[in-house]
Amino acid sequence: MERMAVTGAAAALCRHGGSPTTDCGYCRTRHLAFCAALEPHELSEIEAIVGQVHAPAGTEIFMEGDPADHVFNVTSGAVRLYKLLADGRRQIVGFLLPGDFMGLAVRRTYAYGAETLIPTDLCRFRASDLRALFRAHPKVERRLLEMTGDELAAAQEQMMLLGRKTPVERLSTFLLDLGRRSRRWGGSDNPLHLPMSRTDIADYLGLTIETVSRTFTRLRRDGIVDLPETQIVQVRDRTALERLAAGEAE
Amino acid sequence: MERMAVTGAAAALCRHGGSPTTDCGYCRTRHLAFCAALEPHELSEIEAIVGQVHAPAGTEIFMEGDPADHVFNVTSGAVRLYKLLADGRRQIVGFLLPGDFMGLAVRRTYAYGAETLIPTDLCRFRASDLRALFRAHPKVERRLLEMTGDELAAAQEQMMLLGRKTPVERLSTFLLDLGRRSRRWGGSDNPLHLPMSRTDIADYLGLTIETVSRTFTRLRRDGIVDLPETQIVQVRDRTALERLAAGEAE
DNA sequence: CGTCGATTTGAAAGCATTCAAGATCAGTGG
DNA sequence: CCACTGATCTTGAATGCTTTCAAATCGACG
Numbered sequence: 001m002e003r004m005a006v007t008g009a010a011a012a013l014c015r016h017g018g019s020p021t022t023d024c025g026y027c028r029t030r031h032l033a034f035c036a037a038l039e040p041h042e043l044s045e046i047e048a049i050v051g052q053v054h055a056p057a058g059t060e061i062f063m064e065g066d067p068a069d070h071v072f073n074v075t076s077g078a079v080r081l082y083k084l085l086a087d088g089r090r091q092i093v094g095f096l097l098p099g100d101f102m103g104l105a106v107r108r109t110y111a112y113g114a115e116t117l118i119p120t121d122l123c124r125f126r127a128s129d130l131r132a133l134f135r136a137h138p139k140v141e142r143r144l145l146e147m148t149g150d151e152l153a154a155a156q157e158q159m160m161l162l163g164r165k166t167p168v169e170r171l172s173t174f175l176l177d178l179g180r181r182s183r184r185w186g187g188s189d190n191p192l193h194l195p196m197s198r199t200d201i202a203d204y205l206g207l208t209i210e211t212v213s214r215t216f217t218r219l220r221r222d223g224i225v226d227l228p229e230t231q232i233v234q235v236r237d238r239t240a241l242e243r244l245a246a247g248e249a250e
Numbered sequence: 251m252e253r254m255a256v257t258g259a260a261a262a263l264c265r266h267g268g269s270p271t272t273d274c275g276y277c278r279t280r281h282l283a284f285c286a287a288l289e290p291h292e293l294s295e296i297e298a299i300v301g302q303v304h305a306p307a308g309t310e311i312f313m314e315g316d317p318a319d320h321v322f323n324v325t326s327g328a329v330r331l332y333k334l335l336a337d338g339r340r341q342i343v344g345f346l347l348p349g350d351f352m353g354l355a356v357r358r359t360y361a362y363g364a365e366t367l368i369p370t371d372l373c374r375f376r377a378s379d380l381r382a383l384f385r386a387h388p389k390v391e392r393r394l395l396e397m398t399g400d401e402l403a404a405a406q407e408q409m410m411l412l413g414r415k416t417p418v419e420r421l422s423t424f425l426l427d428l429g430r431r432s433r434r435w436g437g438s439d440n441p442l443h444l445p446m447s448r449t450d451i452a453d454y455l456g457l458t459i460e461t462v463s464r465t466f467t468r469l470r471r472d473g474i475v476d477l478p479e480t481q482i483v484q485v486r487d488r489t490a491l492e493r494l495a496a497g498e499a500e
Numbered sequence: 501c502g503t504c505g506a507t508t509t510g511a512a513a514g515c516a517t518t519c520a521a522g523a524t525c526a527g528t529g530g
Numbered sequence: 531c532c533a534c535t536g537a538t539c540t541t542g543a544a545t546g547c548t549t550t551c552a553a554a555t556c557g558a559c560g
Contacts, residue, residue, distance in 0.1 A: 083410045085497035091410040106399040111406060138388045145395045149356040152398060155405035156361060160333045160341040162412035163456030167516075198539060206413030208517060213540050230525085230539065247335040417548080448507065458549060463508055480507065480557085 022047050022123070029185060032099025033073045033123075037143035045136065049129035053122040061102075061114040061122070068105030070124050074098050077120025078195040081112045082203065092204040093155075095178070095196060098185040103127075104148065117195045162206045165247060170205040171215045172244035175225070175233060192233045272297050272373070279435060282349025283323045283373075287393035295386070299379035303372040311352075311364040311372070318355030320374050324348050327370025328445040331362045332453065342454040343405075345428070345446060348435040353377075354398065367445045412456045415497060420455040421465045422494035425475070425483060442483045 024030055024043040035046055053072075055061065061072065064083060079096040093112055096102055102114055105127075134141040161170050179189030187193070194201070202209045219225045224241055226234040235241060243249040274280055274293040285296055303322075305311065311322065314333060329346040343362055346352055352364055355377075384391040411420050429439030437443070444451070452459045469475045474491055476484040485491060493499040 083406065085410070085414060087497060089414045089497065091413045093406040093409050104399060106396045107403070111403040134392070138391065141388065141391060141395060142384070145391060145398060146356045148395060148398045148402060149354060152402045152405060153357070153361040155402060155409065156333065156343040159343050159405065159408055159412060160335070162409060163341045163453075164335060164339045203413075209539080210518085210541085211516060214516095217540075247337060247339065459507080460509085460550085461548060464548095467508075 022050050022052055024050075027075065029073070029075050029099040032185060033101060034140055034143045034147060035073070037140045038137060042137070045133060049125055049133065051124040053124050055116045055120050055122065057116055057118045057120075059116045059120075061116065062110050064111065064113045065109050068103060068108060068110045069127055071101060071103040071127055071130055072114075072125075073101045073123040075121045075123060077122075078117040079114055079120060080117055080196065080200055080204075081114050083112050090203045091206070092200060093158075094151075095200075095204065097181050097187075101147065104144065117200070167205075167207055167211050167215045168218060169244055169247050170207065171201075171212065171219065172224075172241050174201065174205060175235070176238075176241060176245050179235070190235045190238075191228070192235065194231045194233060198230075272300050272302055274300075277325065279323070279325050279349040282435060283351060284390055284393045284397060285323070287390045288387060292387070295383060299375055299383065301374040303374050305366045305370050305372065307366055307368045307370075309366045309370075311366065312360050314361065314363045315359050318353060318358060318360045319377055321351060321353040321377055321380055322364075322375075323351045323373040325371045325373060327372075328367040329364055329370060330367055330446065330450055330454075331364050333362050340453045341456070342450060343408075344401075345450075345454065347431050347437075351397065354394065367450070417455075417457055417461050417465045418468060419494055419497050420457065421451075421462065421469065422474075422491050424451065424455060425485070426491060426495050429485070440485045440488075441478070442485065444481045444483060448480075 024035060024046055025040065027033075027035070030036060030043075035043070038046065055077075061079065062070075074096045076098050079100075079102065080092050081094040081096065081102060082090050082092045084090050094102075095117070096114075103110060105111060134144075161173055165173065175192065178194070179192050182192060183189045196204075198209045198212050201207075202212045205212065207215075216225075216227060219241075220227055222240075224235075224237045224244070226236055228234060240249070274285060274296055275290065277283075277285070280286060280293075285293070288296065305327075311329065312320075324346045326348050329350075329352065330342050331344040331346065331352060332340050332342045334340050344352075345367070346364075353360060355361060384394075411423055415423065425442065428444070429442050432442060433439045446454075448459045448462050452462045455462065457465075466475075466477060469491075470477055472490075474485075474487045474494070476486055478484060490499070
């Protein structure tokens, strides 16, 4: 199981050196985050409580079980959320891309650990500040309920994948989903850049690294994708990929 | 794949014959549902928009993809939520017990189908009525965000189970979780009554019915549980069951 | 007592995993 | 510029566990 060097904890993450305040007006992911619930003239309420954080690749943002003091928005980069069993088995429960958030914990502690995959920029909010914002602006809370509902639906799709799909169906679903989410924040979906390792993909799809690699090879052999580089996927036959992802072909 | 006769659709479900209004003051699951967010003297606001529904075992409440017009609270009985692939493979994404809710869809349609396992009583709300209640009482929406967050955390635990746990770990986790939830609404956790079939358990745990059966046999052989009846589980060694569920033993 | 469905058990097969070895790539220093 | 090194990824072969296929048992119900 991959274990990379990690540093820091949520409260210790370096604040971005520059300006003490943030200008949300220029944020390219604002329309994706819960911030979208507020009108432009209300953004100062967010700017008053947000902190900017930059973390290099492989940084531990927080660990499962840590006190859930903060909520984070990803504005650039990528993050993996994961859970561990006692013997080291790992399940990645999600990858975060720009516009995604993490750390909303009803309970006192985080339900998963979070580590950056690549250099990543985050907006950090103290949970107590956010709760105050909810009281002032119920529409922010409504937006967060909406986003949490979307996450829950995505989690149920992932249960379908983990419980019933074959390896090639899992990988096809993963590639299409990552492509959709990449486009959502303005990235490319073809060619698609994979910010995570094969080990990460395996731990997300409930497979071994070897099976992931063999399945990539099969998709390439069948002319469905091309891999000009390990981390770059060129989709050649999207229809075939979609049929595989839906479990309609084999 | 099990396919039982089903009847009706969300809008067609019979209203309970009796009184046109409901007395939430007597509801034994009120403290579990989102209704708990309101004070006793505010319950009339719920009573004004709630409808009582009774459904016999094997009733289809709604199908995946149906317009998400209603939200339901389970007050007695049990429900399975499931998703299907084109070729009939099924993944059960959750079992509902008294106090649980379903149908909250940010999107226009339900993300899963719902069928009763046993005779079940439901409170039904029109989504539009509920949204109006949110506006009048933000604390109801807060409570629903809290419950949805709990569901998301449970879904992530299930991802860990489906992606990385062995069959005996899956079944142990399932039995303990069902026991906890049974106690929550006032039921017994030992002996524990299983309202669902082996096929349902298999489709929930990402296994085949035969593997579920063999795993029950193993737990019984090892003296960890007893099965006086097919649907009744007597836990004999809770500590061992907990160790198995956590992946600390084999 | 007989039938039908659900569950359990047995035996064989298939497929992902495990174990092992190569290949590729990025970074480092000669 | 190139060899060296370590990590990541790919490929091969064998193992083993779950699945598949098949049959027996159990239980509810008429």
